[in-house]
Amino acid sequence: xxxxxxxxxxxxxxxxxxxxxxxxxxxxxxxxxxxxxxxxxxxxxxxxxxxxxxxxxxxxxxxxxxxxxxxxxxxxxxxxxxxxxxxxxxxxxxxxxxxxxxxxxxxxxxxxxxxxxxxxxxxxxxxxxxxxxxxxxxxxxxxxxxxxxxxxxxxxxxxxxxxxxxxxxxxxxxxxxxxxxxxxxxxxxxxxxxxxxxxxxxxxxxxxxxxxxxxxxxxxxxxxxxxxxxxxxxxxxxxxxxxxxxxxxxxxxxxxxxxxxxxxxxxxxxxxxxxxxxxxxxxxxxxxxxxxxxxxxxxxxxxxxxxxxxxxxxxxxxxxxxxxxxxxxxxxxxxxxxxxxxxxxxxxxxxxxxxxxxxxxxxxxxxxxxxxxxxxxxxxxxxxxxxxxxxxxxxxxxxxxxxxxxxxxxxxxxxxxxxxxxxxxxxxxxxxxxxxxxxxxxxxxxxxxxxxxxxxxxxxxxxxxxxxxxxxxxxxxxxxxxxxxxxxxxxxxxxxxxxxxxxxxxxxxxxxxxxxxxxxxxxxxxxxxxxxxxxxxxxxxxxxxxxxxxxxxxxxxxxxxxxxxxxxxxxxxxxxxxxxxxxxxxxxxxxxxxxxxxxxxxxxxxxxxxxxxxxxxxxxxxxxxxxxxxxxxxxxxxxxxxxxxxxxxxxxxxxxxxxxxx
Amino acid sequence: xxxxxxxxxxxxxxxxxxxxxxxxxxxxxxxxxxxxxxxxxxxxxxxxx
Numbered sequence: 001x002x003x004x005x006x007x008x009x010x011x012x013x014x015x016x017x018x019x020x021x022x023x024x025x026x027x028x029x030x031x032x033x034x035x036x037x038x039x040x041x042x043x044x045x046x047x048x049x050x051x052x053x054x055x056x057x058x059x060x061x062x063x064x065x066x067x068x069x070x071x072x073x074x075x076x077x078x079x080x081x082x083x084x085x086x087x088x089x090x091x092x093x094x095x096x097x098x099x100x101x102x103x104x105x106x107x108x109x110x111x112x113x114x115x116x117x118x119x120x121x122x123x124x125x126x127x128x129x130x131x132x133x134x135x136x137x138x139x140x141x142x143x144x145x146x147x148x149x150x151x152x153x154x155x156x157x158x159x160x161x162x163x164x165x166x167x168x169x170x171x172x173x174x175x176x177x178x179x180x181x182x183x184x185x186x187x188x189x190x191x192x193x194x195x196x197x198x199x200x201x202x203x204x205x206x207x208x209x210x211x212x213x214x215x216x217x218x219x220x221x222x223x224x225x226x227x228x229x230x231x232x233x234x235x236x237x238x239x240x241x242x243x244x245x246x247x248x249x250x251x252x253x254x255x256x257x258x259x260x261x262x263x264x265x266x267x268x269x270x271x272x273x274x275x276x277x278x279x280x281x282x283x284x285x286x287x288x289x290x291x292x293x294x295x296x297x298x299x300x301x302x303x304x305x306x307x308x309x310x311x312x313x314x315x316x317x318x319x320x321x322x323x324x325x326x327x328x329x330x331x332x333x334x335x336x337x338x339x340x341x342x343x344x345x346x347x348x349x350x351x352x353x354x355x356x357x358x359x360x361x362x363x364x365x366x367x368x369x370x371x372x373x374x375x376x377x378x379x380x381x382x383x384x385x386x387x388x389x390x391x392x393x394x395x396x397x398x399x400x401x402x403x404x405x406x407x408x409x410x411x412x413x414x415x416x417x418x419x420x421x422x423x424x425x426x427x428x429x430x431x432x433x434x435x436x437x438x439x440x441x442x443x444x445x446x447x448x449x450x451x452x453x454x455x456x457x458x459x460x461x462x463x464x465x466x467x468x469x470x471x472x473x474x475x476x477x478x479x480x481x482x483x484x485x486x487x488x489x490x491x492x493x494x495x496x497x498x499x500x501x502x503x504x505x506x507x508x509x510x511x512x513x514x515x516x517x518x519x520x521x522x523x524x525x526x527x528x529x530x531x532x533x534x535x536x537x538x539x540x541x542x543x544x545x546x547x548x549x550x551x552x553x554x555x556x557x558x559x560x561x562x563x564x565x566x567x568x569x570x571x572x573x574x575x576x577x578x579x580x581x582x583x584x585x586x587x588x589x590x591x592x593x594x595x596x597x598x599x600x601x602x603x604x605x606x607x608x609x610x611x612x613x614x615x616x617x618x619x620x621x622x623x624x625x626x627x628x629x630x631x632x633x634x635x636x637x638x639x640x641x642x643x644x645x646x647x648x649x650x651x652x653x654x655x656x657x658x659x660x661x662x
Numbered sequence: 663x664x665x666x667x668x669x670x671x672x673x674x675x676x677x678x679x680x681x682x683x684x685x686x687x688x689x690x691x692x693x694x695x696x697x698x699x700x701x702x703x704x705x706x707x708x709x710x711x
Contacts, residue, residue: 395694480677
């Protein structure tokens, strides 16, 4: 029953956001008359508007409002705009545009019987992928980073009634636009619905990819492009887990689509504004995402400069479209960096610490974090590394701490160069320039496949256009085409197997075939998180006002406010405080920490192990109130602690979560 | 131009290099995939459980 309610809650959010997005786009005259693309644009824009509205509400500490109020407000304002501007004709009529350029092949050509069977098969495969993704997204919340901060920070904001800087969690100063979608889902229903919003982002991405490819080649190849995207193991993983990258990828793909529409019609700057807003939403999903937005703007400039100059048009006038898109994107992402600067004194906290500094962080921790983000994967960058990137990322994705993108891209991308004369001109140029600019920027920043998903998706569309051109080439022998189709079939089969492998357990939970707690214990333990049951017990036993210092960053399953002990080691506590347990306890008292929760196994880092010794074994006045083979909990005895009124026995927690009977 | 290439379209002159490229990429990729996940795949198959 709970699953059905979650599904209904998800559908309500998705439908209201999409209808609101559709009304706002219609009011601005941004309709293509291609319903699949219009639906995807409305869905993506609706998510951005909902996220911005949620961010504003959280910033103003208005999370005590009922969540449905936001949906009513969003749809009400959208409806009003639609009525005012559509009927009043304040804007010009919707652009009568297609969605790009000439088809590379005859996109309207009728398929034979074999083609129809293949088409049905591909639709079936897409359906199976999406169904598995949805069922898995409906299962209880798992993951690593999602439990560390993507879901935890929104949960803490909800507990606190609004957006606030969390000094021990440096991620709370990052741009968090996509986490605002997760926040709204948790506010409206629960964290499972937040996972389902990622499924929705993947579904909408499929529509965009289908449209980007579909108008330029036969629909059957557009379905292949969609399947190639759905077979990327990072997409499979993220479609059911609350991470930010699939939603971010949707926003940049939509930004690209809006830009291609502008390139075709060039009658209104509103498509550029929409493209900029969506690109800004992408940049507000992760600090390093700004690099790909810069690549998109650079690609637009390159396309404009390559065109023949019209009479009397100055260079600034020609480059004005790039300025419009930049300004719109900047306006969306700027408030997040201002927030970071306001909280910490560093607009991109805690990066570039040597330049900006930053509150509650040390130079050593900043250097370590930068090293972790930029060098833990491929190490030092080199021109050779950049040139061999396509091979390396296909054959050895573990070096990039990433999943598998499959061999089709690397195998068939040369076809794009071979059949380049058949590719649609301005669209093709934009995609190629964007990819060419994005790859080096990505290589120099955050080298994970998940942060490159929009580019990978576009390259897959290009690859499919190349494959389509080859298969339509009457000069090429049948056996050669069969080999290329075989390459596709082998990988799409592997992709489906990957999805079954990743999602079978979670889907079984959703279908009631598996116990959710057993699933959670197994999934969480597999990622090194073995204290789910302990946390559940602490939720029952600890006072609701308890504030915890936890040694483990994955605090999502704790229903209490908490600070990360790792934050102390990173600079939240001074060097002197870290040497003296009494000084440290006085600092903890200032932060309102009442309990210490620490794992019994050796700590993950030297710094944490020192803290453990200092707090749990040192002179700290504490009272052991709970221990299991995995962790122990101590109550801090501050100076004003009244030992006469509370005996150690009365404070201890038994296995049922109540006071101990000893 | 390779003698086996009889096509006249854009693929002219590229068929043999492309064929070699396709075969090499598939062998290296699936060999790597099998080395990494082969045991997992075998255990995951229904008839192995």
